[in-house]
Amino acid sequence: MMLRETYALFIRELKHWYRAKVQIFMMLIQPIVWLGLFGQAFPIKLPPVALNGAPDYMSYMSVGMLAVTALFTCMFAGMSVVWDRRFGFLNKLRAAPISRGSIPVSRVMAAMVRAVISALLVLLIALLFAHIPGLQGLTVTADFGILNALGILLILMLLATAFAAIFVAISLTIKTQETLFAVINLLNLPLMFASAALFPITGMPDWLQAVAKVNPLTLAVDGMRQLLFAGSEGIYPIGVDILGLLAFSLVLVSLGIVVAMRALKEK
Amino acid sequence: MTAIIEVKDLVKVYNGNIRAVDGITFDVAEGEVFGFLGPNGAGKTTTISVLTTLLQLTSGECTVCGYDVVKQPTDVRRSIGLVPQELTVDDDLTGRENMMLQATLYGVEPKVAKERIDELLALVKLEEAADRMVKTYSGGMRKRLELSEGLIHRPRVLFLDEPTLGLDIQTRTTMWQHIRDLKKSSNMTVFLTTHYLEEADSLCDRIGIIDMGKIMAMDTPATLKKSLGGDVISIKIPGEVDYTDVIQSTSGVLSVKKEDSSYRVKVINGETATAPLLQEISKKGGAVTYVSLERPNMDQVFLEYTGRSLRDAEQSGGFDKLAASRQMRRSR
Numbered sequence: 336m337m338l339r340e341t342y343a344l345f346i347r348e349l350k351h352w353y354r355a356k357v358q359i360f361m362m363l364i365q366p367i368v369w370l371g372l373f374g375q376a377f378p379i380k381l382p383p384v385a386l387n388g389a390p391d392y393m394s395y396m397s398v399g400m401l402a403v404t405a406l407f408t409c410m411f412a413g414m415s416v417v418w419d420r421r422f423g424f425l426n427k428l429r430a431a432p433i434s435r436g437s438i439p440v441s442r443v444m445a446a447m448v449r450a451v452i453s454a455l456l457v458l459l460i461a462l463l464f465a466h467i468p469g470l471q472g473l474t475v476t477a478d479f480g481i482l483n484a485l486g487i488l489l490i491l492m493l494l495a496t497a498f499a500a501i502f503v504a505i506s507l508t509i510k511t512q513e514t515l516f517a518v519i520n521l522l523n524l525p526l527m528f529a530s531a532a533l534f535p536i537t538g539m540p541d542w543l544q545a546v547a548k549v550n551p552l553t554l555a556v557d558g559m560r561q562l563l564f565a566g567s568e569g570i571y572p573i574g575v576d577i578l579g580l581l582a583f584s585l586v587l588v589s590l591g592i593v594v595a596m597r598a599l600k601e602k
Numbered sequence: 603m604t605a606i607i608e609v610k611d612l613v614k615v616y617n618g619n620i621r622a623v624d625g626i627t628f629d630v631a632e633g634e635v636f637g638f639l640g641p642n643g644a645g646k647t648t649t650i651s652v653l654t655t656l657l658q659l660t661s662g663e664c665t666v667c668g669y670d671v672v673k674q675p676t677d678v679r680r681s682i683g684l685v686p687q688e689l690t691v692d693d694d695l696t697g698r699e700n701m702m703l704q705a706t707l708y709g710v711e712p713k714v715a716k717e718r719i720d721e722l723l724a725l726v727k728l729e730e731a732a733d734r735m736v737k738t739y740s741g742g743m744r745k746r747l748e749l750s751e752g753l754i755h756r757p758r759v760l761f762l763d764e765p766t767l768g769l770d771i772q773t774r775t776t777m778w779q780h781i782r783d784l785k786k787s788s789n790m791t792v793f794l795t796t797h798y799l800e801e802a803d804s805l806c807d808r809i810g811i812i813d814m815g816k817i818m819a820m821d822t823p824a825t826l827k828k829s830l831g832g833d834v835i836s837i838k839i840p841g842e843v844d845y846t847d848v849i850q851s852t853s854g855v856l857s858v859k860k861e862d863s864s865y866r867v868k869v870i871n872g873e874t875a876t877a878p879l880l881q882e883i884s885k886k887g888g889a890v891t892y893v894s895l896e897r898p899n900m901d902q903v904f905l906e907y908t909g910r911s912l913r914d915a916e917q918s919g920g921f922d923k924l925a926a927s928r929q930m931r932r933s934r
Contacts, residue, residue, distance in 0.1 A: 339706060339709070340706060340707050343703055343706035343707065344703075344707075347692065347695065347703055350694065350695060350699070351694050354694055355694070422688065422689070422690055423686050423687075423688035423689075423690040424690045424692065426656055426686060426690070427684070427686060427690045428707070429655075429656055430654050430655065430656055430679060430682075430684045430686075431679060431707040431708060432676055432679040432680040432707075432708060432709065433707050
């Protein structure tokens with residue numbers, strides 16, 4: 336029974352997404368700007384051995400951009416929850432004979448799908464950049480096969496599920512858009528910079544390195560780089576990256592369920 | 603008749619000190635259209651929220667369709683439909699998609715749902731707009747869609763929270779017609795809240811007047827109005843003949859007061875009493891040159907049962923509660 340309502344609400348979320356063409360455009364414009372300006376202008380000249388095996392810095396940070404795109408997409412998953420509360424739709428759902436769990440679960444699933452699709456689009460753009468004269472892009476040096484592709488998909492899905500779960504849960508306890516924006520702004524930049532997404536952690540001070548090493552973004556980019564670049568020496572073995580992400584998403588999903596169920600109870 | 607909604611000593615206290623509902627007791631019979639009439643902040647929406655399982659009650663007992671709202675919320679949710687005060691239809695879906703979503707949430711089989719959706723969209727005259735995005739709809743169209751959404755699973759009880767709030771007069775009349783049609787075509791029980799007397803009067807079998815969380819009076823609209831002295835028909839019959847006795851003996855007339863050639867006639871229902879009254883007078887040879895109908899308004903009814911006028915209630919006593927209820931809505 337729960338499947339039916341979860342699916343119906345999941346489809347609603349996706350319809351909102353693909354019908355809001357401007358939103359998709361804005362979501363993609365940001366990584367394109369990052370890749371096109373930040374990545375091209377940053378004069379980091381490091382050998383592949385310092386870049387997790389990436390042939391150049393652009394290739395290195397493109398992978399980081401995939402994870403960051405997934406992170407940002409998930410952070411905004413809570414937006415629709417806040418809107419639905421504002422317009423009374425959430426109350427309508429609470430009055431319906433549905434499993435309460437379907438409300439957060441459908442949104443987490445939809446956020447995960449949106450995040451993975453957005454990240455894959457960024458991947459395509461980064462690959463394309465490498466073929467445009469005068470621009471740098473992502474150059475894959477690994478012997479790339481179906482397993483590598485599935486590995487990248489799995490990593491993105493785990494990362495997105497973890498972040499979507501926690502942000503949907505947070506947004507269920509928040510009443511206004513402004514508060515949600517504040518929470519997002521508080522978390523997005525630290526999460527992005529205290530990770531191996533944009534810069535190799537070897538250049539960071541010890542305390543920042545310690546934080547970056549347990550940041551799920553680091554696990555995600557570390558795993559994906561090993562799947563994309565030949566001779567990549569990861570921070571962790573790829574198995575550890577994936578298991579770490581799995582554990583992380585299990586913890587955040589459980590935490591999300593507890594927070595969401597408390598928030599949805601009648602007062 | 604069996605009671606389909608039973609409320610006993612219901613109390614709801616917000617934030618430990620605001621008594622939004624202060625010990626109310628009432629029953630609604632199956633098939634009845636029951637209305638709660640009162641100013642903003644009187645406790646109408648709070649009562650609906652408790653009965654529709656959206657809000658935890660502080661004390662008291664409520665059952666809907668035989669299910670306890672606290673102990674069997676899922677059974678209650680399955681048997682009722684709710685048309686909330688706010689417009690909650692989804693702007694970014696079409697009317698039909700909104701209906702389909704609602705049908706799925708209420709477990710209506712897709713095949714049955716498709717037929718019912720066509721039927722309901724026709725009922726509220728939205729067939730042509732059905733496949734348009736709701737964001738292109740007017741306020742009245744949204745409200746009609748909202749109403750038909752509440753009916754998709756053929757609920758035994760339909761809750762309408764301020765069904766015509768903020769609608770223009772034409773749309774309001776259409777909504778009333780839809781609700782009347784519903785009553786005629788099914789044995790659905792309707793519980794509605796309103797702060798328009800005309801609305802309560804024209805739709806409800808029984809009205810409860812509620813103020814500051816208490817029920818001040820509960821009866822049929824006719825009886826309530828009768829207790830206020832009913833409607834007043836003013837007529838003018840020039841000439842020397844006194845028609846007081848003729849008027850007094852017409853059915854439905856409560857009392858007559860004559861002033862020169864003008865008569866103030868108190869009747870139970872002005873709309874139905876006027877024509878027979880005029881007939882009786884003309885039968886006796888009277889030539890009526892002026893007729894007007896005055897009906898008791900919300901202010902009078904309210905004044906009668908609460909001891910203060912509606913405007914005062916909204917400005918003073920009720921104001922804090924109004925603010926509180928707004929705050930509640932935001933924080934829910």
